[in-house]
Amino acid sequence: MFRKIITVPAAVYACFSLSIFQAEAQGSSPDAHAFSFEDRLTRDWGGVRRTLAEHGVQFQLTDQNELWAVPVGGSQPSNNYIGDTTGQLSVDLGRLTHLPLGTIGISGVDIRGHPFSNQPLYVFNQVSGIEADINLRLYEVWYGQTFDHDRLDVRIGKLDLSHDFMGSDGAQQFLNASFSWPMVPDNNLYDQGPASPLSTPAVRVKYKLSKSWTMLAAVADDNPIGAGFLNEADPWNQNQDPSGTRFHFGTGALMFLEAQYHTQLWGKDGTYKLGGYGDTGRFPDQADPTVRHKGNWTFYAVADQVLAHLAGKQTIAGFARATWAPPTNRNQIVNAVDAGLLLNAPFQRENDVLGLGFGYGEASPVLRRSERRAGTLAQHTEYHLELTYQFQATPWLLIQPDLQGMLSPSGGVLDSAGRRVKDEAIFGLHSSMSF
Template sequence: MHRPATLLLGFLFIGSAWAQEDKKTDDLKPADPDTGESTVEETTLGLLPRPFERWGIKFAATYIGEALGNPSGGLKRGSVYEGRLNLAVDVDFEKLAGLRELTFHANMFQIHGGGLSRGALLNFMDVSGIEALPSTRLYEAWFERKWGSHLALRAGQLAADTEFMTAKYTDVFTNASLGWPAGLSLNLPGGGPSPPLAAVGARLRADLSDNLTVLGAVFNGDSAGPGPDDPQLRNRYGVNFRINDPPLVLGEAQFLWNAKKGDPGLDGKIKLGGWRHFGLFNDQRFDGAGVSLADTASNGMPGLLRGDFGLYAVAEQKIYRVGGDDDRGIGVFARASYSPPDRNLINYYADTGIEFIGLTDGRPKDKFGVAAAYAHVSPRARALDLDFQRLVAPARPARSFEGLLTAVYQYEIRAGWTLQPNFQFIVHPGGGATNPLSSLPGKALKNAEVFGLRTVLKF
């Protein structure tokens, strides 16, 4: 483990973050990986002492607790309570030690409770962004350094979901796929660098102009490492610090308009990006000899294909502003992605939605959102299901797609404390059936209704 430590110390003196006073700062602040809210914001309950802030050290704690239940659909009916405590520290080394434009961020999770998607629904798009196996684990730990006001390097143990394929108006939603989309989480090893597993890597960000930003990042391609069991068990405490697996590379260009605070026009953004993984991926239908995995002549081991990639686009636009307030109003978003079908379970993914923020003067911080998402089962995976129909059981269902409709209201009880009732309707959980190679081969899954109540407290 001395190699990652050496890597981090090396980056300490070559690369960090800056904060321009415009809307682009939404993408730059260290954020809670599920609420999307900055861990360094002052809007808290004010329960934590702040004796070290004059030295550039800030501590933050965010607790998310929620109850979820599905009265119908999925594999079975169920209800759970789950929670996650996020403890974070941010250090400004210019205040602490005179090292200009150098910062540090780290956070850890204490995760407890059950998971409704894992235990009862078996769907693709997890109904909660905090669903994970119970554990206490390190999540992120990175340094960031800037050059001037337009270039920044971040390095250490990083997450990708706070910067890549993000949309500003998804922050109110509680479904995990409206944060880190299923087109990435289901196709990348271990779900990719996203909660609850970040990965060792580095990210370079450049603001080329007020209207154009580019990002590039390289990560260790599997934060848990290879193995047949759950990746969260292989990296139970978030301290594997793996650096020898085939890499994952991401790139994104962001085109902005009306991006400055106070611009009279309505702000918006288009993002175009992609990823490339250099590891081996399982064929979704055939073994190494080209025989269907449903055939008794197959050895039962999926064929291995070299490398994988994905392309994506994001659009977001504010369509109404309340007075001169840059934060309040109505915003819309849409995202879409593609990955090759022979080695990916999901080849097409798309979501879209609308968010209403502080429309009344009496409730300026309340939010309401409605969204829909679609995850298409790749033709290669569906062909395997049809092989099982033909060769094993004619009545066995074939997977097609999973759809999601969701509505969420976020009510601010007081600064730092919110309550979020939410509803999700899941069409064809798991594509309509379980994986034919799983422990529940080809089990039909019915449409599900999920009711939830989440509370978020920032101390």
């Protein structure tokens, strides 16, 4: 069984959620003189943007474009373009009204281009995180407020939970979608889970227990689109709600819990996370889609660690993330791992990053046995490799050349012509511009 999947990496969010915006989104109030717009092409709009920010109103527009070439592998060579434009508005009601209120936020995304990871590549995980159905859609809308001297942070609304859960800071530097939103939830949850460009009605709570420990929890609807789990006519289901304005309740509840530990090992910063999610919805059996199973769950662990300080501002950092979905009869991907190394400030360029990443996702043994009994090619494990370089050309323009390799796409599948899909070499060029 093969179905299309879609995520947009949290790295996209990081590109345009700058420090000032993030501070306001958490309900804090930076000093009015601290606002700087040097990292945006349109600067401060002749002072208008600074005045709005001093009153708690911030707006940002980010445009991303990608060109991809697949000269080797897949079902056929291809060249592809994809892109999106995202707008965010944040209003700090406390700063605006001088009352003890929180922050409201709203964002939308305009998606263009044609996804290519399903065909002709036939992969479990997207080559790019910004592949999606062509739509102009609402992304997030929420209200957030902090309590207990900012130790408790509560947010409610239509949320992308990948911003808070299962994330690795190091993994966000890569373009392959599985580094930002892991392959396990991406393939196993309704509509690939609450990850950009999709969001879902949710309540998210974050509590800082101490300098080292942070706890996060969320309860959400488990079906961002509100459509069925399998849809042969529209596998991504995004066109069932092209505007993103549906607030669905009724399939089941998705619950996340995560503990974060911030520490120093050998004098170097590290963050370690342990968590899991549970879903009360019903999921099709991997051997017989007409059979449904009640409930689903997954566990995960994430590590981000600075490994060495080199000359000047250069550092080497590593990351690793493992996800495990025990119910093999209702999950297409039962375990996956992502890991990599990052050289920060290569050539002494402070904002550049050179990264090498690796990952794999293993298909369910129940699915594999079913395919063998049916006399078809059995899916096993897909592997992905990525070499990438983030070049900060200007404070507002990021250029990122990228090279990926896909080994055993979808763990071994046949294309529409009945031929086994070959291993793939993929060349990409990404740009992100902040206005």
